[in-house]
Amino acid sequence: MAALSRFLHMMLRPLGALLVAALLCLAGAVPAVPAEPSVSARAHEALSEAQHLLQEEQWQDAERALAAVIERFADEPYALAAAWQMRGYLYSEKDRPQEALRAYDRVLELEVRDPVMTQQVRYNSAQLLMSLDRYAEAIQRIDAWVAAAENIKPEQRVQAAWIYFGAQAYATAAGHLEQAIEAAPQPAESWYQMLLAIYQNAQDQAALKKWLPVVIEAYPHNKSYWQLLSSVYLHLQEDRRAVATLSAAYHNGLLTEGQDLLHMARLYLYAGVPHKAARTLQDALRSQKISASAANFELLADSWLQARENSAAVAALERALAAGGGPVVSLKLGRLLVQEEQWAEAREHLQQAAGTEEGRIGGEALLLLGMAAYQDGRPADARAAFTRAREYSGVRRQADNWLTYLAQSEGATGS
Structure with a gap:
């Protein structure tokens, strides 16, 4: 998982x-100026001037012009509504949401018979309410907007x-x-x-x-x-579809970046298709789409190991070591060489891993080093390795078992 x-x-x-x-x-957009039949000629002229200032982003002059309109044309509800709407726009642009919201509320309070203006104000005020984390009010405002829309x-x-x-x-x-x-x-x-x-x-x-x-x-x-579709299939535990989806993207030439190819290989590994993971990584390394790093060669080795291609895994781990791989890689390679019964080759890498201060790695390396020495006919070296391995709690019981076995074998031989 x-x-x-x-x-x-x-x-x-x-x-x-x-x-x-x-x-x-x-x-x-900057709110429109109402047509003259809705407002007086003087109000239309004043609103047009304010609109021009807003379009030119001359905010201070626009604010003064709108204040003058609100004061001069208090007896013209439509002109007032247009001025307050423009003021709401101005405050929104200047990142003053509370003032913008109050301006839009004034428009709605005037109840002018202009459905276009009313709808614009409802929508803009819903946005402002949302930005102020007033979600319930935002939903009420947009519900009204939807209900009024034809x-x-x-x-x-x-x-x-x-x-x-x-x-x-x-x-x-x-x-x-x-x-x-x-x-x-x-x-x-x-x-x-x-x-x-x-x-x-x-x-x-x-x-x-x-x-x-x-x-x-x-x-x-x-x-x-x-x-994303591949990840959704993984969430739904439809692993085959996840692999097929990403494979299709890969074969369609969409996955060309190194990170994408690494993701593809990891998905193949997760889904139990290690041969495809290994081939994807090999191609990416060969084409230099991913770096020839120790981590990438180690991932390639893991792919070959899952595919039970031990010889290829050994070669990949050797490349990982050459690229700067540390004790973990040495331990992996030594362990694999022990499995392949290549005792002398395993000894070199296990000795490197045994030199680390990390207990889990050092303990296992010494245990494997003792096993390799025993199989290679060097019981004294085996005893020395198992004795050192006893210092690590994680492998102490196994080391003791081996030491007991060695003592019994020597006793039987001596008798």
Whole structure:
């Protein structure tokens, strides 16, 4: 399970990028100036000047202009509503969310008969409430926005989904997004990305399993989707599908970076396909897509060991040592050479491993060193190694057993 956890962590990292892309919402535009039949000519002129200042990002001048509109045209509700809406936009741009929210609330309190303005204010204020962690109020505001919308367009559903997503109302957010995707002739890739991010945050593996093949069909050249689908199959304990999915991405030329190839090899190992893991690593080393490091050669050796290709594993461990591998690699190589009954070759590597201060490695190395010496017809060297091995609690009982056996053998020979 530890190997699975490490693999899933590596596979899910691309979700960070997906989540960022999914949370991109449409940037707010400067509110429009009402037409003259709705406001007086003087109010229209004053609002137009304030709008121009906002577009030019002359914030202080715009704030003064809007304050003047609110003071001069207090008897024109529509002009007041437009000014407060612009003020809400200004405060939002200046990162003053509390003041922006109060400005938008003033627009709603005026109850002007302009559904476009009202809907814009509802949506913008829902965003602000979400940014202030007032999720319940944000949901109420966006619920009102949805209820007032007629014939909701796919783009509007996406906007609503973003608010619900931010408020952690995942089921509602996903519902709007799915409807938007199904209704749109060509859904934007960011819509799919947001949907995947929602289901990942909701830990809904079944939904990810359903939608990822759809996303892959639409965008087959994005390796992140293949990697995510593979990790979902692993979560669902569908290991064969996990391997098949990532293998398809590999054979389609999507996994070309060293880290991707290492992930692929580890998945093969986890799924019990060590020959493919070894071949993937060999090809990556040969093409220099992964470094000729001790760790990578050790992983190659582990693959060959699982595949029961001991000779190839020995060669890989020798390369790992040449690349700077430490006592662990020496112990692995010595252990393997003992299994292959290559006593003299094993002795050199086991002596190196026995010199480490790490108890587990040193103790096992001395025990194996004694066994190799005994099998090689050197009982005195074997006794010396087993005596030293007794100093390590992890192998003391085995060392004592060997020392007893040696004493009995010598006694029998002497008699």
